[in-house]
Amino acid sequence: MNCSSKLRPLLLLLSSVCLPGAACAQESPPVRELFDNDWRFQLGELEDGQSPELDDSQWRSLDLPHDWSAEAPFDPEFASGTGYLPGGVGWYRKTFNAPDEWQGREVSLHFDGVYRNSEVWLNGQRVGGRPYGYIPFSVRITPHLNVGGENVIAVRVARDEVADSRWYPGTGIYRHVWLQATDPAHIAQWGTFVTTPRITDERADILVSNTVANESDGQRKLRVVSEVVDPSGAPLSHQTTSVTLPAGGEQTLAHWHIAKEPQRWSTDSPVLYTAVTRVFDGDRLVDQTRTPFGVRSYYFDPNEGFFLNGEPTLIKGLCLHHDAGVVGAAVPDAVLERRLRLVKELGANAVRCSHNPMASELYTLCDQIGLLVMDEAFDEWELGKRKWVKGRNVGRAERFGYNEDFEEWAERDAADMVRRGRNHPSIILWSIGNEIDYPGDPYAHPEFFDPAAPPVDDGSPSVTRLAVVAPKLIAAVKRHDPTRPVTMALSNMPASNDIGLANMLDVAGYNYQEQYYEQDHRDFPGRVIYGSENGRGARSWQAVVDNDHISSIYLWVGFDFLGEAGPWPNHGSQAGVFDTRGFLKPYSYQQKKQWDSEPFVRLFVGRQRRGDGGRRRRGFGYAEHPRLWRAEEGAELPVFVVTNTDEVRLTLNGEAVEAERSRFGGDFVARLPYAAGELQVEALSDGEVVATDSLQTPGDAARLQLVADRTRLTADGQDAAHVEVRIVDRDGRLVSDSDAKVTLSVGGAGRLLGVDNGDQNDTTALKNPTKQPRDGRLLAVVQSGREPGQVEVTATAEGLAPATIQLEAAR
Incomplete structure (x- = not known):
């Protein structure tokens, strides 16, 4: 069953079925339907954009979700923090007919997310809007609805200050819109x-x-x-x-x-x-x-950790941002589902929404897949954090952002996050803030300051202010869900302990604060302590393994994301366990080894290269092509084997190679002179082969190869498939060091959403159909149209035989 067919029954909620024992003399059943299709869009400000008389016939036609920033070229003049992509002002309009049967009904529109400062009009009358770009909201359109006739919805989206976030937020109506018509009693x-x-x-x-x-x-x-x-x-x-x-x-x-x-x-x-x-x-x-x-119970114990249905459970989580590579912030449901399934396949059992509420579909999918969720409201409160403009933690800082609307909207936004999500069994934590206590950004503490942080601004308010604001947000959450614990992801434990902030929380999240685990466990014996954001170093994982009272680890970060960039041309974070394509990075197999219960083994080839300061850096994590078995004949190469089994058997062209336990780079390592052919490893458990892997010397790049994760799509204009593009030799072996530029085209009943090479330093526009692979692979995202038919995906590159694959879009 594809993603669309699984999600739609839960999302549409169409009331057309009577249950046993019900009297169902329906005259006009409630309507709850997707409202994404047939919008018009214009980028730029204009007068009277809300006017029904405005001629929008020459505007661009599009379907939602839509993120206009992701369509623009990267530009070093834009803010590095938000990925060197623009914001601006844009207008959306849609004309629709309200049928006669809606007479006397209550009609509303539900927006799952508009970034940001949205204003909504119906037939020229303002009906609502929302400053916060991540929170869903509804507008009642009944009073101004022309029943039996034509109606015009207009939405203005304004992101004038592009440096309004510490990461890439996207811009536009980037999540689904729903229309609802019910009886006035509902x-x-x-x-x-x-x-x-x-x-x-x-x-x-x-x-x-x-x-x-x-x-x-x-x-x-x-x-x-x-x-x-x-x-x-x-x-x-x-x-x-x-x-x-x-x-x-x-x-x-x-x-x-x-x-x-x-x-x-x-x-x-x-x-x-x-x-x-x-x-x-x-x-x-x-x-x-x-x-x-879901029927489930859970609790956190200050001494023994987290229990799900009475069973001790270690929370193995990844922090997630809401964008998804080349699609930007307008993420199709199928793309989101693939990412969450990759998280589960890694061996993780939890995700953290970093650092804002996500699309509604994420929570539904986590319910279905079996992932625990830490939902999070805000990255800043009443004062703005520094926003990177010219480089990471350097240059001129801005403080634009949600802080400007916090005083008026924060309690309502927190409450709506909870009301929207409180029936999802996957959600176990409500977080009211991420690193609000960060040293000096913007709150100051006279004794505790991180010397690596930017200098404190003159007149920075005292961190004690957080102890005044937090109770209001906690109350807003508890008013609508008293059953789940409230938390924060804290980054300055000495300060948060001093002002009592940590003790206000049901459970306390520690961001990179492992050094305080033991001391705080002694000083605050009733406190539940967990890792809310952690690095992938040995200390983070060992702190969980060695201490029963530490119930979780949330690695930073699940997938590479746009924004939080460094100096140009870098336009996004490279801290992901997965790259933007969703391909597991070589060194992330160490994480898979720790978390995955299924036997696996993976081969990597190391290289030596000089790092900063001229020192030689060793290990497959520093190799440009760690899965390439090709070198000068006789050159000595380090081979690394990552596995969760206790024994391996390594051979080169059928000859046994001794592999020894290693403290660095993998579980086993061997050094051997290169010889063309096949390097193979078998992982053994109790003497039985339980997993294998091999590397073969490739020939010259000869052709392209396409592999789709799905060949059948729903013809609804929303469904999507992922097509992996590979550069291979004549025999189909991957040529990971090929630099041939590949162009993708899609014909028939579908369209190309983007081509991703996973390279956060490639400033080719996200939507450009031509990309240079980084490791011999690309990922194309293909979306269905609204009419059934064949979808033809073709890849071409100079000097290589092209490839074509057929997908089917069906009702």
Whole structure:
């Protein structure tokens, strides 16, 4: 089943099915549908962009999600922190007809994310907007809707100060938009909250609360029915409550259900139940929602760590940013799903949303795949952090950003993050901030300051201010979800301890603060301590392995991302476990070795090169092509074997080669004179071969090869496939040192979203179809159109035989 077909039932929530025991005399069922198609866009400011009379026929036609910054060329005049890509002002417009049957209905638009400072108009009347670019929001359009006629939605997006973030945020309506039309009596947005207060092997207590609103002009007598459906689709129980709501009123009702012998949601078995809520006016069904949830319990113990369903569980997490290489911030669902599955295949069981709420689809996919989630609200509070403009931590700093809107919007934004996500079993932590206590940026402490940090500005406020703001955010979270712990990712533990900030939190996240684990565990014996952001060095992992009370590690960072760049031409972070293509980096196999329970083995060839200061640097992590078995005949090469098994057998052209345990670069190492042919390794467990790997000497680059992760797409204009482009010799062996430029083209019922070489120093525009591979490979992202048909993907390069692959887009 493809990504689109899995996600759509959970996202569309179309109310067209009656459940057993329901009277379903439907006159006009609720409508909840995707509103992404057929928008028009113009970059640049204009007067009266919201006017219905404006002629937008010459504007660009496009479908959402859309990130216009990712379409622009890199430019060294733009801010390094946001990836040397522009911002600006842009306008989106869409014309649609409201059918006659919407008369008397409540109609709204839901935006999952618009970066940033969005303003929305319907038929020339302002209906809402949101400053924060990462938080979903809805606008009620009922009062200005032309039912039975034409309507114009206009959205202005303004990112005037391009240095408004410490990383690349993207610009535009870069997440999905939904349209909803319901009866005036309906379940409020995010109005359902499912909790499981008691779980045993024999039964689970399930509490389903629903907030029902009446936006009609008169009193309404309603029946609210909640039903729990088990993972197989079988109904378990239903409860009914009658309620009378005055005009403009709302009320929250709670129903108690029991699931016998419950199936528990876990990272290994992510089974989902569903709470179905129906609202009736007499026998007429006026609203219905379906809320997936998991039956699971967890807690953090200050001495013994994290327990999921009563079992001690080490949280092995990756921090994630929201962009995805060449697609920028407008990430198709299928691209997001592939990335999350790669995280799971690595052996991780958790992700951290760094440092803002993510697209709704991320949480749904984590529920389905079995990944724990630390959701995070903000990277800065009422004062802005330094934003890199000309280089990393150098040059002129700016403080533009969300801080300008924090005082007015922060509590509401935090609350909406929680209300949107509180039914996802994957979410286990609400974080109200990342490194807000960072030394001197912007808050100062008289005793504790990181000498590596930029100098403190004159007049910087005291860090004690954080102890005033934090309780307000904690209360905003707890008001809507008292069941999950509140945390922060702290980066200055001495200061946060002094002002009591860490003790305000249910659990305390430590960013690169391993040196304080033991002391703080002694000084604050009731505190839950976990690693909220960690480097990939031995100290970070050993601190978790050696201490039961340290429950987690969140590595920085899962995937290379745009922004937080260094000096030109670098335009993005290279700290990822995976590169922007989603290819696991050679040295990241050390992480796979620690986390993956399945046997594996991987061969790498090291090289020596001089690093800064003229010192020789050794190891496959410093090799330009660590998977290339080719050199001058007889040249001595170090070979590294990374494996999670205890024994290996290494051969070169069938002859045994001695491999010894090594402290550096891998689990086993051998030094041997190069000879053309095949280098092979077998990993053994109890004398049995459980995994193999090999490297073969390639010939000259001869042709291109295409391999797709999927050959069948949904023809919905949203689905996507990943096509790996390989430069190979005549026999199909990868030629990783080829520098041939490759051009991709897509014909038929699809389009090319971008070609990625994983090189964060290549300033070729993200959307350019021609790229030079870094390791003999490229990744093309291909999206389906809205009509069924064949999608033809072709790769060409000078001097190489071209390659073509056929995909199918179907209904």
